[in-house]
Amino acid sequence: MRLTLCGLMLALASTASAADHKYLKAFPPPAPGMTRYVILLPEKARGVDNNFRVELVVGRTLLTDGVNRMRIGGTIDAKPVKGWGFTMYEVKKLGPTASTLIGAPPGKPKVKRFVGGPTKMIRYNSRIPLVIYVPKGAEVQYRIWQATPKTQPAKQG
Numbered sequence: 001m002r003l004t005l006c007g008l009m010l011a012l013a014s015t016a017s018a019a020d021h022k023y024l025k026a027f028p029p030p031a032p033g034m035t036r037y038v039i040l041l042p043e044k045a046r047g048v049d050n051n052f053r054v055e056l057v058v059g060r061t062l063l064t065d066g067v068n069r070m071r072i073g074g075t076i077d078a079k080p081v082k083g084w085g086f087t088m089y090e091v092k093k094l095g096p097t098a099s100t101l102i103g104a105p106p107g108k109p110k111v112k113r114f115v116g117g118p119t120k121m122i123r124y125n126s127r128i129p130l131v132i133y134v135p136k137g138a139e140v141q142y143r144i145w146q147a148t149p150k151t152q153p154a155k156q157g
Contacts, residue, residue: 023084024038034133035136037134039130041130056120058072064112068100068102071115073095
């Protein structure tokens with residue numbers, strides 16, 4: 001519960017200051033029918049941020065049977081921001097939705113869940129906002145992955 005609450009507070013703090021980020025003006029406004037999401041990552045020292053990656057997950061909150069695993073098709077494309085050397089991410093189309101075929105018990109109530117679609121693993125950079133353009137109605141979630149400082153030797157053979 002604490003981790004979820006801390007994550008929510010961090011997300012709200014990031015959202016509040018995203019509109020004021022000095023590099024956000026480099027990114028174009030969303031095209032008609034699209035929504036722009038902005039992620040400001042927690043600041044890391046130079047060199048330390050190489051131990052982190054960000055996984056972008058684009059999807060939708062759908063009414064599901066609560067039993068089957070669902071997935072939405074699509075791709076996340078990386079595009080350069082002209083004149084700035086930054087990268088923006090875009091999902092042109094989401095769909096179709098695929099599901100496993102496990103029979104749900106009769107009378108089981110429907111459940112609202114985030115159904116993930118395309119994902120993309122990108123390098124961590126807390127100095128530049130992550131900007132993602134998605135079709136209206138889509139949502140963006142993300143995970144921060146961290147490598148352990150210790151490496152393991154590989155065996156020959």
